[in-house]
Amino acid sequence: MSKWQAEKAERNRQSLARLNRALPSIFPSAVLSWALGRPFVPPTPRLAVDSYWRAHPIRADRLARTLAARSGVPSGWTWKLSNNRQHGLPATFRTPPATYREHTYTLGPGFCCVCGQPVYRFGWHVDLWDGSANMNANWHCACVIAWQFWNAPSDYARLLRRLQARRCGQSGGRLWKSAEVDHRVPLFRVWSEHRETPWPELLDYWGLPNLQLINRDVHAAKCAIEARDRRAARLAPAT
Numbered sequence: 001m002s003k004w005q006a007e008k009a010e011r012n013r014q015s016l017a018r019l020n021r022a023l024p025s026i027f028p029s030a031v032l033s034w035a036l037g038r039p040f041v042p043p044t045p046r047l048a049v050d051s052y053w054r055a056h057p058i059r060a061d062r063l064a065r066t067l068a069a070r071s072g073v074p075s076g077w078t079w080k081l082s083n084n085r086q087h088g089l090p091a092t093f094r095t096p097p098a099t100y101r102e103h104t105y106t107l108g109p110g111f112c113c114v115c116g117q118p119v120y121r122f123g124w125h126v127d128l129w130d131g132s133a134n135m136n137a138n139w140h141c142a143c144v145i146a147w148q149f150w151n152a153p154s155d156y157a158r159l160l161r162r163l164q165a166r167r168c169g170q171s172g173g174r175l176w177k178s179a180e181v182d183h184r185v186p187l188f189r190v191w192s193e194h195r196e197t198p199w200p201e202l203l204d205y206w207g208l209p210n211l212q213l214i215n216r217d218v219h220a221a222k223c224a225i226e227a228r229d230r231r232a233a234r235l236a237p238a239t
């Protein structure tokens with residue numbers, strides 16, 4: 001065994017001991033088996049949960065939207081933008097609308113600001129421990145990853161490539177290395193034409209249902225058509 005391998009084995013032995021000490025008798029089994037299979041075992045239950053969701057962004061995306069559907073939308077909420085950060089409103093239509101991040105609708109400690117549902121131990125979304133919500137938390141671990149996925153889908157190009165079996169989402173041709181992440185319905189159009197979609201269905205436009213990886217030339221052509229439509233819409237007489 002090389003020195004490096006010996007160090008790694010020792011580090012894992014210590015991490016595993018720490019994890020076992022901190023592990024409650026009930027713990028999500030999928031997370032535990034994921035953690036134990038890592039080259040470097042996460043040393044705490046919380047890090048194990050983080051690691052699990054980081055590795056499963058598509059699951060996190062779906063879960064966050066499912067949890068948000070459970071919360072529904074507070075009456076009176078509409079999708080608004082603002083440059084004034086104090087309201088907690090997004091400054092641009094590129095940011096997904098997050099009802100419960102807005103100061104008017106925030107639910108306070110123990111509730112997730114992305115989906116509006118209670119946060120339990122280790123940032124988990126189900127109360128497996130018969131306790132109350134974790135008053136120090138206002139994000140689910142899953143929702144943190146979903147939020148990253150919605151805001152920076154380009155970071156997940158490799159994953160989309162695999163999901164699409166290396167085929168261009170638009171042309172069906174083989175995906176090239178330079179392929180780019182695209183919103184099927186562009187976000188400017190979501191803002192201009194689908195703004196009234198009830199939350200949280202609105203979030204589908206940021207999630208997997210509206211994302212595709214497409215070849216760069218196809219993307220450029222799609223963007224050119226979208227820009228032309230946008231110009232035409234601006235010049236069209238108001239009716």
Ligand SMILES: [Zn+2]
Pocket residue numbers: 064067112113114115116117139140143
């Ligand atoms: Zn959440």
